[in-house]
Amino acid sequence: xxxxxxxxxxxxxxNDVDIEKEVIAFLNYHEGGIIYIGIDKQGxxxxxxxxxxxxxxLKDRIKNNISPSAMGLFDxxxxxxxxxxxxxxxxxxxxxxxxxxxxxxxxxxxxxxxxGTAAEPMPQTMIETLFASxxxxxxxxxxxxxxNLSFEQLKIYYDEKxxxxxxxxxxxLEMLTxxxxxxxxxxxxxxxxxxxxxxxxxxxxxxxxxxxxxxxGYCSLIKATKSILDKLDIENKTVSKITPKGREDTxxxxxxxxxxxxxxxxxxxxxxxxxxxxxxxxADRLEITSYGGLFDGMTQADFFEGLSCPRNKEIIRIFKxxxxxxxxxxxxxxxxxxxxxxxFHFGDSFLRITIPKxxxxxxxxxxxxxxxxxxxxxxxxxxxxxxxxxxxxGQTxGQTxGQTxEIExxxxxxxxxxxxxxxxxxxxxxxxxxxxxGIAESAVQKHLKALIDAKAICREGTYKGYWKIMNKx
Numbered sequence: 001x002x003x004x005x006x007x008x009x010x011x012x013x014x015n016d017v018d019i020e021k022e023v024i025a026f027l028n029y030h031e032g033g034i035i036y037i038g039i040d041k042q043g044x045x046x047x048x049x050x051x052x053x054x055x056x057x058l059k060d061r062i063k064n065n066i067s068p069s070a071m072g073l074f075d076x077x078x079x080x081x082x083x084x085x086x087x088x089x090x091x092x093x094x095x096x097x098x099x100x101x102x103x104x105x106x107x108x109x110x111x112x113x114x115x116g117t118a119a120e121p122m123p124q125t126m127i128e129t130l131f132a133s134x135x136x137x138x139x140x141x142x143x144x145x146x147x148n149l150s151f152e153q154l155k156i157y158y159d160e161k162x163x164x165x166x167x168x169x170x171x172x173l174e175m176l177t178x179x180x181x182x183x184x185x186x187x188x189x190x191x192x193x194x195x196x197x198x199x200x201x202x203x204x205x206x207x208x209x210x211x212x213x214x215x216x217g218y219c220s221l222i223k224a225t226k227s228i229l230d231k232l233d234i235e236n237k238t239v240s241k242i243t244p245k246g247r248e249d250t251x252x253x254x255x256x257x258x259x260x261x262x263x264x265x266x267x268x269x270x271x272x273x274x275x276x277x278x279x280x281x282x283a284d285r286l287e288i289t290s291y292g293g294l295f296d297g298m299t300q301a302d303f304f305e306g307l308s309c310p311r312n313k314e315i316i317r318i319f320k321x322x323x324x325x326x327x328x329x330x331x332x333x334x335x336x337x338x339x340x341x342x343x344f345h346f347g348d349s350f351l352r353i354t355i356p357k358x359x360x361x362x363x364x365x366x367x368x369x370x371x372x373x374x375x376x377x378x379x380x381x382x383x384x385x386x387x388x389x390x391x392x393x394g395q396t397x398g399q400t401x402g403q404t405x406e407i408e409x410x411x412x413x414x415x416x417x418x419x420x421x422x423x424x425x426x427x428x429x430x431x432x433x434x435x436x437x438g439i440a441e442s443a444v445q446k447h448l449k450a451l452i453d454a455k456a457i458c459r460e461g462t463y464k465g466y467w468k469i470m471n472k473x
């Protein structure tokens with residue numbers, strides 16, 4: 001693989017390699033990029049002899065030689081290729097452009113930007129334009145409304161990771177303004193603050209019947225995050241079904257994806273608006289909403305590809321220290337392994353992920369799985385019409401009669417979820433399905449057509465009709 005606008009190769013790390021120049025170019029580039037140490041310009045793997053030593057040198061040079069601070073905007077990790085060790089530097093696009101070498105300041109000798117496969121000097125006019133539009137409401141620039149803050153919880157979390165916070169931790173973790181006052185990062189991480197993150201649970205599929213209203217806040221953002229994760233882990237129940245091959249256990253939501261979605265919402269939320277992220281559990285789904293939307297210049301395609309442009313690099317840096325965040329840009333791809341892009345909804349000022357439950361009730365899951373998997377005609381495994389009606393909670397209206405059979409195994413996982421919603425409520429509308437899954441009604445119509453074509457359902461009546469669950473005879 002050759003170099004690209006987002007990939008740079010360096011054969012080795014030595015005093016002649018201007019690694020700061022390459023890093024700065026990617027910080028100033030809206031997509032960020034990746035630098036590999038141990039691959040030559042022809043793309044040949046040569047490896048790195050002293051991986052640990054070079055990684056320490058890289059972190060030190062990036063930390064001390066670049067301004068504004070790049071902490072929280074890069075990862076240095078190891079990879080193996082062709083049996084040889086490499087170093088991979090993952091750079092995010094920074095929000096405080098222009099970044100520059102401290103030695104030369106904001107000049108053409110200090111500022112660089114990625115152009116094609118090269119790091120080119122930034123023209124002075126561009127430097128001035130970027131500086132004029134630099135984000136001035138980033139958290140570390142905002143003075144905390146309270147200055148008498150304590151950080152015992154933060155110290156405990158660092159101690160648990162065998163990391164010690166020294167007397168200058170506020171400075172090293174960018175918890176101070178340029179004038180030395182405690183900033184908004186400090187406020188969010190303090191033992192006590194005025195920020196509360198709510199987790200609501202509703203009895204139905206809308207916001208009418210509130211069953212629980214939990215508040216996790218007025219404390220360190222780390223503690224609040226852990227409390228939300230613990231609560232969702234309790235709610236993420238395991239359900240079982242019996243198959244010809246034995247018992248299968250399934251959780252309501254994919255736990256890895258849920259963790260990534262929760263942490264992403266918290267670390268990327270725009271706290272300058274003083275609006276925390278929101279978590280809502282419905283009978284059929286989980287909704288996670290963070291505020292701020294996508295960064296200017298970042299597209300949805302960039303987002304789904306995992307391109308990173310952190311809004312709160314100081315918080316991300318601390319969450320990484322504590323093992324709550326993996327390498328940059330890995331969260332969304334992890335979510336997409338379990339759920340489709342249609343689960344994401346992008347607003348002008350917010351981003352929401354709607355994650356449907358794998359099932360609504362254990363009995364319904366068994367019904368859906370039996371219908372979809374097409375079990376063989378076995379007295380111990382093939383449901384009769386009466387059995388199907390019983391599994392569906394009597395909502396099929398006895399329409400299956402005494403038929404037996406199977407549904408063609410041609411429907412997708414999303415269509416299984418749609419089928420599940422219909423079993424729960426056979427009079428559910430397209431609009432209600434769209435709202436439950438967080439997708440457009442046109443997409444719902446395509447799923448319904450697929451279910452009809454697969455002879456899983458049919459429509460009885462028109463406007464005031466209902467969905468009838470079918471079996472292929």
